[in-house]
Amino acid sequence: MPYTTEEGGRLNNFAREPKVYKAEPPNKKQQITYVVLGIGAAALIGGLFFVAFSVSNVG
Numbered sequence: 154m155p156y157t158t159e160e161g162g163r164l165n166n167f168a169r170e171p172k173v174y175k176a177e178p179p180n181k182k183q184q185i186t187y188v189v190l191g192i193g194a195a196a197l198i199g200g201l202f203f204v205a206f207s208v209s210n211v212g
Contacts, residue, residue, distance in 0.1 A: 157165045
């Protein structure tokens, strides 16, 4: 366990650092999944706005 001793004999412990790795770009299947989920999210938000506007007294 990595630690240092400070003045007065106090120990200063350090957390273990995680292994660093390079992130890889998404493959075609993941990209398609992201697009489908994005369209679904946009449709959901659009539907919520439509319902909110429909039940409001504005129009």
